[in-house]
Amino acid sequence: MEWLDSHSGSVQAVATLVLVVLTAYYAWASRALVRETRVTLQAASRGTLQGRLDRISEIFIHNPELFAHLDDEVATGQEEDARFHITGMFLGVLEEAFMQYTFEHSMTPDDWGAWQATADTFLAKKYVRGYWQRAQRTFEPTFRQFLNARLNK
Numbered sequence: 001m002e003w004l005d006s007h008s009g010s011v012q013a014v015a016t017l018v019l020v021v022l023t024a025y026y027a028w029a030s031r032a033l034v035r036e037t038r039v040t041l042q043a044a045s046r047g048t049l050q051g052r053l054d055r056i057s058e059i060f061i062h063n064p065e066l067f068a069h070l071d072d073e074v075a076t077g078q079e080e081d082a083r084f085h086i087t088g089m090f091l092g093v094l095e096e097a098f099m100q101y102t103f104e105h106s107m108t109p110d111d112w113g114a115w116q117a118t119a120d121t122f123l124a125k126k127y128v129r130g131y132w133q134r135a136q137r138t139f140e141p142t143f144r145q146f147l148n149a150r151l152n153k
Contacts, residue, residue: 009130052089053093054091070086070122070128073126077126090122091135098115
């Protein structure tokens with residue numbers, strides 16, 4: 001007991017040091033888990049977006065005339081046929097990609113560049129331009145600004 005009384009300061013210092021080391025280890029391990037979780041969530045987000053885009057591609061494959069009808073010379077964007085639905089689907093997916101890149105920063109610039117190139121192909125269609133004039137108020141304001149700037153190029 002006397003030894004403990006005479007060395008209590010040293011024992012307290014060693015106990016404190018052990019607690020500091022344990023706390024540092026748990027902080028490091030938690031940070032690594034957060035990083036891994038973020039990477040997993042980003043991959044899941046990319047996978048979900050790609051899956052939605054793939055679904056749109058499948059619809060075009062099964063209805064090859066649909067893509068051509070997006071460029072119909074008499075299209076106004078007011079027609080509520082298959083073009084209405086596919087255009088709404090694509091713009092919804094594009095908006096989600098825009099949000100991931102712009103606000104969540106979960107998409108790389110290279111990935112976003114690929115999305116913009118895909119969008120440019122789709123946005124060039126006459127029906128899509130007319131649809132956008134009609135429906136743009138239903139989309140997020142920053143996305144509207146982005147898309148309007150892209151269409152006015």
